[in-house]
Amino acid sequence: MSLQLGQIIDALGGSLEGAGRDTEIRRIAPLDSAGSGDLAFLSNPRYQSQLAASRAACVIVGPGMRAAALARGGCIVADDPYAYFARLTQLWVRAQGQGAPAGVHPSAVVDAQAQVHPTACIGPLCVVERGAVIGAHTVLKSRVTVGERCSVGARCILHPGVVIGADGFGFARQQGEWIKIEQLGAVRIGDDVEIGANTCIDRGALEDTVIEDGVKLDNLIQIAHNVHIGRHTAMAGCSAVAGSTRIGAHCTIAGAASIVGHLQLADNVHISTNTVVTHSITKPGQYTGVFPMDDNAKWEKNAATLRQLYKLRERIKALEQTLKDG
Amino acid sequence: MSLQLGQIIDALGGSLEGAGRDTEIRRIAPLDSAGSGDLAFLSNPRYQSQLAASRAACVIVGPGMRAAALARGGCIVADDPYAYFARLTQLWVRAQGQGAPAGVHPSAVVDAQAQVHPTACIGPLCVVERGAVIGAHTVLKSRVTVGERCSVGARCILHPGVVIGADGFGFARQQGEWIKIEQLGAVRIGDDVEIGANTCIDRGALEDTVIEDGVKLDNLIQIAHNVHIGRHTAMAGCSAVAGSTRIGAHCTIAGAASIVGHLQLADNVHISTNTVVTHSITKPGQYTGVFPMDDNAKWEKNAATLRQLYKLRERIKALEQTLKDG
Amino acid sequence: MSLQLGQIIDALGGSLEGAGRDTEIRRIAPLDSAGSGDLAFLSNPRYQSQLAASRAACVIVGPGMRAAALARGGCIVADDPYAYFARLTQLWVRAQGQGAPAGVHPSAVVDAQAQVHPTACIGPLCVVERGAVIGAHTVLKSRVTVGERCSVGARCILHPGVVIGADGFGFARQQGEWIKIEQLGAVRIGDDVEIGANTCIDRGALEDTVIEDGVKLDNLIQIAHNVHIGRHTAMAGCSAVAGSTRIGAHCTIAGAASIVGHLQLADNVHISTNTVVTHSITKPGQYTGVFPMDDNAKWEKNAATLRQLYKLRERIKALEQTLKDG
Numbered sequence: 001m002s003l004q005l006g007q008i009i010d011a012l013g014g015s016l017e018g019a020g021r022d023t024e025i026r027r028i029a030p031l032d033s034a035g036s037g038d039l040a041f042l043s044n045p046r047y048q049s050q051l052a053a054s055r056a057a058c059v060i061v062g063p064g065m066r067a068a069a070l071a072r073g074g075c076i077v078a079d080d081p082y083a084y085f086a087r088l089t090q091l092w093v094r095a096q097g098q099g100a101p102a103g104v105h106p107s108a109v110v111d112a113q114a115q116v117h118p119t120a121c122i123g124p125l126c127v128v129e130r131g132a133v134i135g136a137h138t139v140l141k142s143r144v145t146v147g148e149r150c151s152v153g154a155r156c157i158l159h160p161g162v163v164i165g166a167d168g169f170g171f172a173r174q175q176g177e178w179i180k181i182e183q184l185g186a187v188r189i190g191d192d193v194e195i196g197a198n199t200c201i202d203r204g205a206l207e208d209t210v211i212e213d214g215v216k217l218d219n220l221i222q223i224a225h226n227v228h229i230g231r232h233t234a235m236a237g238c239s240a241v242a243g244s245t246r247i248g249a250h251c252t253i254a255g256a257a258s259i260v261g262h263l264q265l266a267d268n269v270h271i272s273t274n275t276v277v278t279h280s281i282t283k284p285g286q287y288t289g290v291f292p293m294d295d296n297a298k299w300e301k302n303a304a305t306l307r308q309l310y311k312l313r314e315r316i317k318a319l320e321q322t323l324k325d326g
Numbered sequence: 327m328s329l330q331l332g333q334i335i336d337a338l339g340g341s342l343e344g345a346g347r348d349t350e351i352r353r354i355a356p357l358d359s360a361g362s363g364d365l366a367f368l369s370n371p372r373y374q375s376q377l378a379a380s381r382a383a384c385v386i387v388g389p390g391m392r393a394a395a396l397a398r399g400g401c402i403v404a405d406d407p408y409a410y411f412a413r414l415t416q417l418w419v420r421a422q423g424q425g426a427p428a429g430v431h432p433s434a435v436v437d438a439q440a441q442v443h444p445t446a447c448i449g450p451l452c453v454v455e456r457g458a459v460i461g462a463h464t465v466l467k468s469r470v471t472v473g474e475r476c477s478v479g480a481r482c483i484l485h486p487g488v489v490i491g492a493d494g495f496g497f498a499r500q501q502g503e504w505i506k507i508e509q510l511g512a513v514r515i516g517d518d519v520e521i522g523a524n525t526c527i528d529r530g531a532l533e534d535t536v537i538e539d540g541v542k543l544d545n546l547i548q549i550a551h552n553v554h555i556g557r558h559t560a561m562a563g564c565s566a567v568a569g570s571t572r573i574g575a576h577c578t579i580a581g582a583a584s585i586v587g588h589l590q591l592a593d594n595v596h597i598s599t600n601t602v603v604t605h606s607i608t609k610p611g612q613y614t615g616v617f618p619m620d621d622n623a624k625w626e627k628n629a630a631t632l633r634q635l636y637k638l639r640e641r642i643k644a645l646e647q648t649l650k651d652g
Numbered sequence: 653m654s655l656q657l658g659q660i661i662d663a664l665g666g667s668l669e670g671a672g673r674d675t676e677i678r679r680i681a682p683l684d685s686a687g688s689g690d691l692a693f694l695s696n697p698r699y700q701s702q703l704a705a706s707r708a709a710c711v712i713v714g715p716g717m718r719a720a721a722l723a724r725g726g727c728i729v730a731d732d733p734y735a736y737f738a739r740l741t742q743l744w745v746r747a748q749g750q751g752a753p754a755g756v757h758p759s760a761v762v763d764a765q766a767q768v769h770p771t772a773c774i775g776p777l778c779v780v781e782r783g784a785v786i787g788a789h790t791v792l793k794s795r796v797t798v799g800e801r802c803s804v805g806a807r808c809i810l811h812p813g814v815v816i817g818a819d820g821f822g823f824a825r826q827q828g829e830w831i832k833i834e835q836l837g838a839v840r841i842g843d844d845v846e847i848g849a850n851t852c853i854d855r856g857a858l859e860d861t862v863i864e865d866g867v868k869l870d871n872l873i874q875i876a877h878n879v880h881i882g883r884h885t886a887m888a889g890c891s892a893v894a895g896s897t898r899i900g901a902h903c904t905i906a907g908a909a910s911i912v913g914h915l916q917l918a919d920n921v922h923i924s925t926n927t928v929v930t931h932s933i934t935k936p937g938q939y940t941g942v943f944p945m946d947d948n949a950k951w952e953k954n955a956a957t958l959r960q961l962y963k964l965r966e967r968i969k970a971l972e973q974t975l976k977d978g
Contacts, residue, residue, distance in 0.1 A: 028836060030858055086824035089834035089857075107761050109433050109450040109468070124761040124779045125795075127450045127468040127486070141818070142761070142779040142797050143451075145468050145486040157832075159818040160779070160797040161850065166467070166485040166523035169544040169562060172412035176576055177558055178542050180483075180520065182415035184354060194832065197818035197852040198487065198872075200523040200545040200563075205415075206356055216830050218821040219852040220524075220874050220892075222546050222563040222581075232829055236821060237852075237874040238892045238910070240546075240564045242581055242599075250828055255874075255894055256910045256928075258564070258582045258600050272625075273894075274910050274928045276582075276600045276616050289619035290928050292629045293941035299924075301636040303944045309635075309961075310953040315642050316967050322649055323974055435759050435776040435794070453776045453794040453812070469777075471794050471812040492793070492811040492849035495870040495888060498738035502902055503884055504868050506809075506846065508741035510680060524813065526849040526871040526889075531741075532682055546850075548872050548889040548907075566872075566890045568907055568925075584890070584908045584926050598951075602908075602926045602942050615945035618955045627962040635961075641968050648975055 001096055002026045005058055008039070009076060012087050017066070019058050019074025028085075028092060031056065042069070043082035060084050100139040114146075117154075129165070135191065147203060153191035153213070161198035164189070168202040168209075168225025168243065181205060183225060190214070196221065196237065212249070230267065327422055328352045331384055334365070335402060338413050343392070345384050345400025354411075354418060357382065368395070369408035386410050426465040440472075443480075455491070461517065473529060479517035479539070487524035490515070494528040494535075494551025494569065507531060509551060516540070522547065522563065531569075538575070556593065653748055654678045657710055660691070661728060664739050669718070671710045671726025680737075680744060683708065694721070695734035712736050752791040766798075769806075781817070787843065799855060805843035805865070813850035816841070820854040820861075820877025820895065833857060835877060842866070848873065848889065857895075864901070882919065 006021030029038035031047055034056035041060035042051055051059065051068055058074040060081045069075035078084035093099065100121035104110050108126040116122060116134045123142040128134060132146045135154035140146070144158045147165025152158065170181035185204025190213035195201070201209060201223040209225055211217075214232040222240040223229070229241070230249035239253045242261035247253070251265060254273040259265070263277065268284035271277055275289045294302065305312070332347030352363035357373055360366040360382035367386035368377055377385065377394055384400040386407045395401035404410035419425065426447035430436050434452040442448060442460045449468040454460060458472045461480035466472070470484045473491025478484065496507035511530025515537045521527070522545035527535060530552040537549070540558040548566040549555070555567070556575035565579045568587035573579070577591060580599035585591070589603065594610035597603055601615045620628065631638070658673030681690035683699055686708035693712035694703055703711065703720055710726040712733045721727035730736035745751065752773035756762050760778040768774060768786045775794040780786060784798045787806035792798070796810045799817025804810065822833035837856025841863045847853070848871035853861060856878040863869075863881050870889040875881070879893045882901035887893075891905045894913035899905070903917060906925035911917070915929065920936035923929055927941045946954065957964070 028858055033859070080824075080826060083824040083826040083831055086822075086831040086833045089836060090832065092836065093834045105761070107433075107759075109431070125451055125469075125777055129468075142781075143469060143777075143795060143815075147486075157819070160799075160815045161487060161524065161813060161852075163469075163486045163523040163545075166545065167483070167520075169522060169542070170412075171542055171560065172406075172409040174406060174409040177540055178560060179409055179412040180416065181412045182419045184415060184418065194819075196821060197815040197854075198524050198546075198813065198850050200487075202523075202545065206354055207359070214829055216821070216823055218874075218876075219815075219818065219854065220546060220850075220872060222544075224544075224563060234823065234830060236894070237876060238564070238890070240582055242562070255912070256582075256892055256908075260581070260599055272622065273912055273930075275619050277619055278599075278616070279619075286622035287619055288622045288625040289617040290625075290629070290930070291617045291941040291943045292633050293927050293929055293931075293939055294633060296924065296938035296940045298633075299940040299942075302632060302634075303942070305635045305639045306632070306954060306958070307944050307946060307950075308639075308954075309957045312639060312642060313957045313960075313964060315646065316964060316971070319642070319645050319649065319971050320967065323971065323978075326649075433759075435757070451777055451795075455794075469795060473812075487813060487850065489795075489812045489849040489871075492871065493809070493846075495848060495868070496738075497868055497886065498732075498735040500732060500735040503866055504886060505735055505738040506742065507738045508745045510741060510744065524850050524872075526813075528849075528871065532680055533685070546872060548870075550870075550889060564890070566908055568888070582908075586907070586925055598948065601945050603945055604925075604942070605945075612948035613945055614948045614951040615943040616951075616955070617943045618959050620959060624959075624962075628958060628960075631961045631965045632958070638965060638968060641972065645968070645971050645975065652975075 002037075003092070003095055005039075005074070005076070008088065008091065011091050012078075012084060014060070014076040014078035014084060016058075016076050017074070018070050023057055023074065025057060028088060029056065031059065039076075039088070041081050041085040041088075043080075043085070060088070100141075105142075108140075123160075132165075147187070149186040150188070150203065151186070152189045153193065155192050156189060157194045159195060159197040159199075159219070162195050163198075163200045164195075165203045166200060168205055170205050170225065170243075185209065185226065187211070190231075193217075199223075201227075218255070224261065236273075328363075329418070329421055331365075331400070331402070333421075334414065334417065337417050338404075338410060340386070340402040340404035340410060342384075342402050343400070344396050349383055349400065351383060354414060355382065357385065365402075365414070367407050367411040367414075369406075369411070386414070426467075434466075449486075458491075473513070475512040476514070476529065477512070478515045479519065481518050482515060483520045485521060485523040485525075485545070488521050489524075489526045490521075491529045492526060494531050496531050496551065496569075511535065511552065513537070516557075519543075525549075527553075544581070550587065562599075654689075655744070655747055657691075657726070657728070660740065660743065663743050664730075664736060666712070666728040666730035666736060668710075668728050669726070670722050675709055675726065677709060680740060681708065683711065691728075691740070693733050693737040693740075695732075695737070712740070752793075757794075760792075775812075784817075799839070801838040802840070802855065803838070804841045805845065807844050808841060809846045811847060811849040811851075811871070814847050815850075815852045816847075817855045818852060820857050822857050822877065822895075837861065837878065839863070842883075845869075851875075853879075870907070876913065888925075 026037035031040040034040040040056035061069040104122040110128040111130040114128045114132045117136040127145045129148040131149040133151040138156040150165040167183040171178035196219035199221040204226040212231040216234040218237040224243040226244040228246040233251040235253040236255040238256040248267035259277040264280040272288035355364035357366040366382040387395040430448040436454040437456040440454045440458045443462040453471040455474040457475040459477040464482040476491040493509040497504035516539035525547040527549040538557040542560040544563040550569040552570040554572040559577040561579040562581040564582040574593035585603040590606040598614035678689035683692040686692040692708035713721040756774040762780040763782040766784045769788040779797040781800040783801040785803040790808040802817040819835040823830035842865035851873040853875040864883040866884040868886040874892040876895040878896040880898040885903040887905040888907035890908040900919035911929040916932040924940035
């Protein structure tokens with residue numbers, strides 16, 4: 001498998017300099033490990049020092065790096081080298097002709113009353129239940145479940161083990177026991193959504209759980225019933241959103257962050273790794289709450305003090321009073 | 327699909343006032359979005375302000391809200407409106423006639439030496455291994471694994487992707503390598519247990535992992551080997567219990583909380599979201615340990631101070647001594 | 653099923669004292685619940701008090717406990733009783749003749765271009781994609797996916813629900829939307845690796861994600877793209893490693909710990925439960941960062957103070973200055 005540089009710029013644009021159109025590219029590779037048949041990219045200025053030493057046949061760079069790149073050898077100059085690289089990986093996969101084939105794998109179990117678009121791909125050992133709808137060009141990799149009446153839009157990718165439409169966790173407590181609240185809602189997923197392996201999105205209790213267009217969810221994420229996630233929000237692995245919380249558009253939720261239930265997060269809110277969001281956020285910005293890691297001995301001393309922190313405050317107050325009185 | 331109010335009170339009790347027995351209910355809906363064919367409920371006093379404006383055909387309320395509800399229109403008065411609502415959702419599902427069908431789906435792989443009750447439902451692409459026992463009216467949705475010799479009681483629901491009886495994580499370290507300890511125990515699950523999507527319950531090392539009657543587990547939960555969870559305890563999504571820990575009855579473990587191994591938790595212990603339980607708890611109550619979220623800049627200042635917290639304590643001590651000496 | 657003590661020491665070594673070679677062992681059991689047909693072990697000195705009262709037919713002990721064990725009854729003296737016990741569990745399983753059978757279960761979906769070693773076991777409802785390689789004596793339990801071009805070494809165990817080779821979470825942001833970066837790398841897993849239920853290991857973006865020999869991963873773990881985990885490192889349940897991080901050999905990562913992306917961890921680093929590793933670690937040792945749990949009322953007081961911690965520091969500084977000036 002190879003592509004010529006000319007084919008690449010014909011498909012993706014950018015200006016090719018210092019290398020021939022017929023140069024064969026056999027691999028897309030990181031700048032530092034690229035060899036003579038490889039195409040690399042430089043977008044993060046942090047890696048600029050690797051440029052001169054790179055053995056790549058060609059490097060994708062932004063306009064500001066054109067001179068430095070040309071001094072080394074061939075380059076493709078593009079306005080946004082990282083986005084260019086992303087599109088290049090897509091071109092590469094198309095050129096390999098190995099996209100997911102349309103149709104339902106014979107081992108999948110698709111209910112007769114499900115609607116699967118003819119261009120969709122339902123992979124091996126998937127389950128698509130009664131009344132579920134799968135949009136055009138959407139791919140269910142393998143071992144994906146889409147439950148009753150749930151809908152998945154167009155051009156979505158659901159990775160192995162994903163569960164859409166399990167029951168939300170709803171019970172009424174009576175005399176110390178839990179009475180199940182049947183979950184009568186469904187899950188509605190927009191277009192261009194990607195959902196990582198073993199991620200779960202529960203159906204709503206009365207109304208639907210909603211994932212808007214362009215949302216990207218990583219692996220092992222928990223989305224509880226009646227959550228609403230706005231357009232183009234991205235959540236990293238092992239994060240979780242509790243019931244009825246509404247997250248805005250263009251948010252990022254870092255890995256293992258948790259958002260408790262019944263909150264509202266504005267658009268453009270960014271939650272740091274492992275942060276627990278316990279109240280609504282109305283202003284865009286970055287929010288954090290992580291216990292700083294330390295060597296264990298130092299942590300133990302700090303943690304012991306932390307358990308008495310409010311007493312420290314009282315001691316300071318007393319000192320201040322003494323000095324004021326004295 | 328619809329039910330008349332008369333059918334509902336005949337099945338569930340409560341007193342119908344201000345609306346006719348033959349009123350057709352087409353949907354159970356939230357108070358604020360309910361329309362003229364809908365039945366809503368009000369249990370949390372927080373939502374009382376929504377009552378007057380609701381367009382629902384009928385609202386389920388407690389005795390204390392009877393007058394206010396009647397001033398608006400039809401109502402069902404019930405002692406515990408939330409439990410009534412829960413039972414109503416169950417009635418609704420039964421009336422739809424869409425419960426899980428008894429029997430083994432042809433795509434499931436059930437060992438000849440497994441015992442599946444004739445009223446149980448083994449859904450598509452499930453695996454039930456040798457010696458496993460599945461109780462009456464229990465439902466394995468789709469893609470559930472129940473491992474060798476594990477037992478699941480009656481009226482349980484196991485959601486897609488659940489894994490019962492994978493090996494516990496047991497190794498002996500010798501010369502820097504790990505020697506596997508075969509896990510010879512099993513998993514025993516009581517009656518009326520519900521287990522959320524992709525949740526894992528490992529088999530015991532020598533004796534069994536035990537989940538007692540009425541326990542409710544949400545999605546993506548990890549229950550390690552030889553854990554014992556008492557009756558009617560509920561655990562929310564992404565929580566985890568490490569090996570050999572024993573949790574009492576009627577506990578609640580909030581989302582993403584962790585309980586380390588070899589602990590004992592009393593009955594009626596409630597663990598807050600994301601809290602790490604590092605020692606046994608003998609007294610009922612609510613326990614918490616979460617770093618408070620803040621905007622990132624403020625968090626950074628506080629975190630930097632936290633790393634030096636024990637030194638702050640020493641400085642306060644020195645100040646106190648100086649003042650005392652002076 | 654039973655084994656005679658003579659068979660056990662013939663297979664595993666150790667010296668049998670105070671009990672006959674022909675003593676029948678019907679179960680391996682914990683010291684405190686062992687009965688007259690049972691073999692128990694004592695390795696942790698913490699449980700030494702249980703020794704005298706144990707009703708076990710025989711107890712595996714270290715040389716230092718020989719006298720105390722003989723005073724009670726039969727014992728096997730072994731240099732490392734815990735490792736001896738581990739090997740005994742393996743012998744037990746072999747004696748039962750119930751290991752995983754070589755071959756591909758008829759319900760599994762194995763691509764014609766995958767390479768599965770004839771001694772490997774591909775369990776029910778597994779998926780092995782094109783170009784994947786499964787090594788000798790490796791067992792894929794049930795419902796495991798091994799993606800395109802990914803390789804799993806010899807003598808590995810992959811528990812139900814494991815997903816190897818889902819796409820890494822890679823996107824370029826452009827004008828507020830996410831452009832997918834196709835993940836062109838694969839996953840390479842060494843020999844003697846065990847991977848717990850529903851754990852996910854993503855394929856690399858350009859190069860491979862690598863899990864070295866002897867690594868042990870528990871359930872519900874997330875390994876992101878291009879992570880590298882060194883030999884004999886063990887990670888407990890619900891832990892997570894973000895992209896491109898490199899973990900050394902012989903590390904232990906406790907449950908629900910998180911390691912952010914692009915870090916380096918040296919060999920012999922030990923991360924405590926729920927700790928968030930936010931910077932590289934160059935020195936072996938134990939590292940911790942967990943908010944200490946307390947009863948909720950006390951936590952609230954401490955958390956409120958913590959939000960103002962840097963102000964406390966300033967107040968202390970001011971006090972120090974006042975005293976110095978005074």
